[in-house]
Amino acid sequence: MHELTVIENVLQISGQVAKENNLSRIDVINLDVGGMQHLNEEIMQHGFEAAKKDTVAAGAELKLFWLPVRLRCNSCQQIFGTENGKFYCPVCGSKDTEVQQGMELNIKSIEGE
Amino acid sequence: MEIKVLKNVLDKNMNQAEQNRQALMKHNVKMVNFISSPGAGKTTLLEKTIPTLQETMNVAVIEGDAFTSKDAERLQQFNIPIVQINTEGTCHLDSSSIESAFAELDLQELDIILTENVGNLICPTAFDLGEDFRIAVLSTTEGDDKPAKYPMLFRQARAVVLNKADLLPYIDFDNETFKKDLQDLNPNLQVFETSSTLGTGLWNWVEWLEVALEKEVKRV
Numbered sequence: 641m642h643e644l645t646v647i648e649n650v651l652q653i654s655g656q657v658a659k660e661n662n663l664s665r666i667d668v669i670n671l672d673v674g675g676m677q678h679l680n681e682e683i684m685q686h687g688f689e690a691a692k693k694d695t696v697a698a699g700a701e702l703k704l705f706w707l708p709v710r711l712r713c714n715s716c717q718q719i720f721g722t723e724n725g726k727f728y729c730p731v732c733g734s735k736d737t738e739v740q741q742g743m744e745l746n747i748k749s750i751e752g753e
Numbered sequence: 754m755e756i757k758v759l760k761n762v763l764d765k766n767m768n769q770a771e772q773n774r775q776a777l778m779k780h781n782v783k784m785v786n787f788i789s790s791p792g793a794g795k796t797t798l799l800e801k802t803i804p805t806l807q808e809t810m811n812v813a814v815i816e817g818d819a820f821t822s823k824d825a826e827r828l829q830q831f832n833i834p835i836v837q838i839n840t841e842g843t844c845h846l847d848s849s850s851i852e853s854a855f856a857e858l859d860l861q862e863l864d865i866i867l868t869e870n871v872g873n874l875i876c877p878t879a880f881d882l883g884e885d886f887r888i889a890v891l892s893t894t895e896g897d898d899k900p901a902k903y904p905m906l907f908r909q910a911r912a913v914v915l916n917k918a919d920l921l922p923y924i925d926f927d928n929e930t931f932k933k934d935l936q937d938l939n940p941n942l943q944v945f946e947t948s949s950t951l952g953t954g955l956w957n958w959v960e961w962l963e964v965a966l967e968k969e970v971k972r973v
Contacts, residue, residue, distance in 0.1 A: 642876035
């Protein structure tokens, strides 16, 4: 349930960016979310609906872009996904891997006037 | 109009975590972040770990709980500094709550801070506290499928303590599956089987922890 903390931070940062750019309202917040983050979209959206009231983003839509987990094998450099629940290299079998995509939790951009 | 932001949502937490790390390094204090489900046995494990650490190091505990100070009260017997953080329902500790806890501790007098996070396998993993490393505590009754279900925690942890190992003969827990899944996720992970209530398996764990902490000291 850290979705609510995430949403509070999203609104805080977006509000700050809107202020710096003299926006009077935010229409869309575009957020990248990596698959390793264990965040639930429904809870995010519910939290967003509740928390955005009385903010510059009161009428805004939260768009989530889910980035699947991608690992890089440190032995053979293969890039692979973990959809099958396996975190080791499907080509050479090495377990020495690095997360290349999936840890994201970034506000890409905001749209507004 | 569209304005590029490209900012991590939790960057406030990350920045504060980095400041905490600097404060710890300045005073040569190591911090360990214990993460588990509620009831896995974090506090009991600490009760069995602190006496050995205390022989050679000055230990303090930061106790994170949603409500109550029951866990902190259990640890008062050791006469060590304990700071209770009540998150009031929030499911994780964050770096600013740790900064407030530091204000109540004399870092100069300490070697080790053991931080017991709020019981939860998901949320605490997203919040860097400024710790040197994380320990995942899992109890056998939670099931052997937890590493596969919660990969983030087990990828990030330095070691896993499989607690309540004395119950293995009575429950449906496939130790081989468990260890294989952990290996697949994180081949460098140390795994310890303990029963904190019976006191078994603790020696290996505490010995490893002491060495791991010393290594951190030398790294600085």
